[in-house]
Amino acid sequence: MGVAIVDHHPMMIEGARSWLAAEPRLTLLSTSTDLETLLADGQSSVDVILLDLQSGGRLVIDKVAELCRAGTRVVIYSEDTSPATALSLLDAGAIAFLGKNESREHFVQALLTAANDRPYVPPVLAGAIVADQSPDRPDLSPKEREALLLWFQSMSKASVARRMQVSEHTVKQYIDRARIKYTRIGRPAATKKALLARAIEDGLVHPDEMGPDARHTEPIKQSSQGEAT
Incomplete structure (x- = not known):
């Protein structure tokens, strides 16, 4: 399963690269410090984009919904792990949300499940869901x-x-x-x-x-x- 990574910190990209190298089911196809550059290069063989919220010196929350509407599988990872941020990105269409302090296990599982069109709930996201008091959660019997x-x-x-x-x-x-x-x-x-x-x-x-x-x-x-x- 092909993965592309966008992160404005080269050191974070290298860390992600080392984690992916130990997982035979995932292949890192490309990396970039800027989302626009990655998209301009064309990513037809990419199954999942691992996207940092910071790209090109700005937050790219608006781009997440655009990518997801186009059918791109997006996993967000960010230093901002506030419940509001995590839930807003899920609502925008992201398959999973990871904090940059999450373990390799959650990092790899989020990508694997996303590539198979399945949701994954790591600890940061679980906490956001539990804390959420939004009225747009249906009242199921x-x-x-x-x-x-x-x-x-x-x-x-x-x-x-x-x-x-x-x-x-x-x-x-x-x-x-x-x-x-x-x-x-x-x-x-x-x-x-x-x-x-x-x-x-x-x-x-x-x-x-x-x-x-x-x-x-x-x-x-x-x-x-x-x-x-």
């Missing part, structure tokens, strides 16, 4: 949360229904209600992956609750009606 949790454990909706002792139609209603609640607050989650990312971002579902298979949810399939299942 216990049954809605249970249905999501079981569904995210790679279970089919039929399996969730058997576990919860309800009909498959009821399970679908729980999941659809959760989607509706996210849409109402302006944070739509039309697919299973998107809904999982939202739930983890908001602390409604914790990765530890999902067991060893949780990081490898079954591929999203589209039914004849276009529903993500």
Whole structure:
């Protein structure tokens, strides 16, 4: 999986390079001290951009949303680990947020999961989520949360229904209600992956609750009606 790094401190780039060198699943393809320079060079083979918030002498928060809208996977790492900064970057579309004081383990896992379009919650981000009191977190019922949790454990909706002792139609209603609640607050989650990312971002579902298979949810399939299942 190809990685590009943007950091205004060459020393930080070298440190990241040494961490990546010990991980055979990740390959450092390019580095730059400036985001615009990196983008001008073209990065079609890059799976993830590891981006410092400081680039070219300024903060590049505005660029994060632009990159994510274009389909670029972005992992932010920064000295600024305030909850407001971390959550605003998640809302802009970043897959993960790392503090520069996080360990190599979190650094590598964030990149690996991002390259596979999966969210990752390191300690700094977990703290931001727990501290967040924003009103834009949906109020899911216990049954809605249970249905999501079981569904995210790679279970089919039929399996969730058997576990919860309800009909498959009821399970679908729980999941659809959760989607509706996210849409109402302006944070739509039309697919299973998107809904999982939202739930983890908001602390409604914790990765530890999902067991060893949780990081490898079954591929999203589209039914004849276009529903993500």
